[in-house]
Amino acid sequence: MQTMQVGPTICLRIEELAAITAEPGRLTRLFLTHEQKRATELVRSWMSQAGMATRTDAIGNLIGRYEGNRPELPALVVGSHLDTVRDAGKYDGMLGVVTAVACVEQLHREGIRLPFAVEVVGFSDEEGVRFGSTLLGSRAFAGTFEPGLLESRDARGLTVADALREFGLDPATIQTAARTANEVLAYVELHIEQGPVLEKMDLPVGCVTSINGATRFKIEVNGNAGHAGTVPMAGRHDALAASAECILVVERRCASEDELVGTVGFIEALPGAVNVVPGEVRFSLDVRAPDDAQRQRAVEDIMRAIEAIAQRRDVTIKITRSHEAAAVPCSPWLMAQIDHAIEAEGITRCHLASGAGHDGMAVAAITNIGMIFVRCAGGISHSPAEAIKVEDAEVGARVLLSFIKNFKQRKTA
Numbered sequence: 001m002q003t004m005q006v007g008p009t010i011c012l013r014i015e016e017l018a019a020i021t022a023e024p025g026r027l028t029r030l031f032l033t034h035e036q037k038r039a040t041e042l043v044r045s046w047m048s049q050a051g052m053a054t055r056t057d058a059i060g061n062l063i064g065r066y067e068g069n070r071p072e073l074p075a076l077v078v079g080s081h082l083d084t085v086r087d088a089g090k091y092d093g094m095l096g097v098v099t100a101v102a103c104v105e106q107l108h109r110e111g112i113r114l115p116f117a118v119e120v121v122g123f124s125d126e127e128g129v130r131f132g133s134t135l136l137g138s139r140a141f142a143g144t145f146e147p148g149l150l151e152s153r154d155a156r157g158l159t160v161a162d163a164l165r166e167f168g169l170d171p172a173t174i175q176t177a178a179r180t181a182n183e184v185l186a187y188v189e190l191h192i193e194q195g196p197v198l199e200k201m202d203l204p205v206g207c208v209t210s211i212n213g214a215t216r217f218k219i220e221v222n223g224n225a226g227h228a229g230t231v232p233m234a235g236r237h238d239a240l241a242a243s244a245e246c247i248l249v250v251e252r253r254c255a256s257e258d259e260l261v262g263t264v265g266f267i268e269a270l271p272g273a274v275n276v277v278p279g280e281v282r283f284s285l286d287v288r289a290p291d292d293a294q295r296q297r298a299v300e301d302i303m304r305a306i307e308a309i310a311q312r313r314d315v316t317i318k319i320t321r322s323h324e325a326a327a328v329p330c331s332p333w334l335m336a337q338i339d340h341a342i343e344a345e346g347i348t349r350c351h352l353a354s355g356a357g358h359d360g361m362a363v364a365a366i367t368n369i370g371m372i373f374v375r376c377a378g379g380i381s382h383s384p385a386e387a388i389k390v391e392d393a394e395v396g397a398r399v400l401l402s403f404i405k406n407f408k409q410r411k412t413a
């Protein structure tokens with residue numbers, strides 16, 4: 001393993017992938033697009049070079065399979081996603097796929113066959129940018145893709161079913177992407193941290209404990225629009241001022257506990273004119289925490305406070321829950337093996353929760369999951385400023401390879 005020098009190769013491949021984009025000068029690669037097809041073909045060529053048999057499943061996930069010491073063994077699945085947000089960084093998702101391919105390539109080079117198969121998956125949709133719902137690739141993989149999702153529409157009015165057909169896939173076969181629990185031994189994903197913890201601790205990699213649960217709301221505030229010059233301050237029902245108070249409640253409540261986060265990332269005030277008291281405001285709310293009860297408590301407190309604000313200001317506030325995902329814990333038996341692989345590289349073990357969602361949230365429906373985080377510069381992600389060090393890419397690959405080589409199936413009781 002000491003001879004493995006894959007950091008530079010991984011970074012070169014990331015550059016090649018990042019060049020495949022729908023928008024010149026910035027990286028945007030959405031689900032079931034021409035760009036996704038090109039990225040899939042590029043990664044497929046690397047998988048073939050690494051001794052894997054490849055296929056694209058019914059939702060467009062790319063799967064490379066490296067057989068174990070006999071055919072048809074259940075697989076350890078490693079991977080991440082190949083889609084991006086708009087104006088994305090080049091490591092989010094791609095690092096996990098490219099590193100997993102590099103690890104298998106090393107097994108292939110050394111002529112090693114393990115007592116299980118290794119499958120590398122490049123999920124087709126994690127970010128959910130095109131159709132507004134996330135994890136479409138990994139949900140189909142886990143068999144939890146609801147058929148109704150085929151009717152979701154993108155900005156141009158195309159449905160998921162239309163897009164699948166355009167991509168050369170058959171929406172009627174979507175269920176064939178589903179894997180069963182006995183084909184899969186575990187799912188392990190390497191991903192950039194997208195946060196500042198590892199950098200602060202001066203560590204290149206860490207072991208994830210849990211993917212945070214999240215609740216999202218659409219909130220609509222209705223007051224009275226009025227003339228900015230003639231309606232006295234005392235008689236106003238200003239929807240924007242009420243919203244501002246709500247947003248500060250979110251900030252205060254979520255700052256009061258470690259690991260709890262709350263964000264209002266979208267706001268729109270109507271009619272949106274300099275000389276009109278805002279009568280109607282819509283904003284989003286996103287609350288996350290590693291612990292579901294902690295998140296629930298925060299959400300209840302925020303809702304109570306918002307109601308009180310509505311009453312006092314005599315505005316109506318309509319709250320719609322748009323998303324609810326429980327926290328997904330990583331499995332202790334996989335965490336122990338990841339820790340071991342990290343320590344085998346002479347690195348101090350570090351446990352951290354994931355504030356962002358990942359494919360593992362969906363894959364957890366059929367198998368146990370584990371995650372390895374790689375340090376990223378300034379904790380910045382979902383931005384072209386996303387960056388990692390070549391040395392950290394190398395360490396990540398060594399840890400993942402060591403994990404794969406030493407992987408022991410969970411003892412069934």
Ligand SMILES: [Zn+2]
Pocket residue numbers: 081092093126191358
């Ligand atoms: Zn990601």
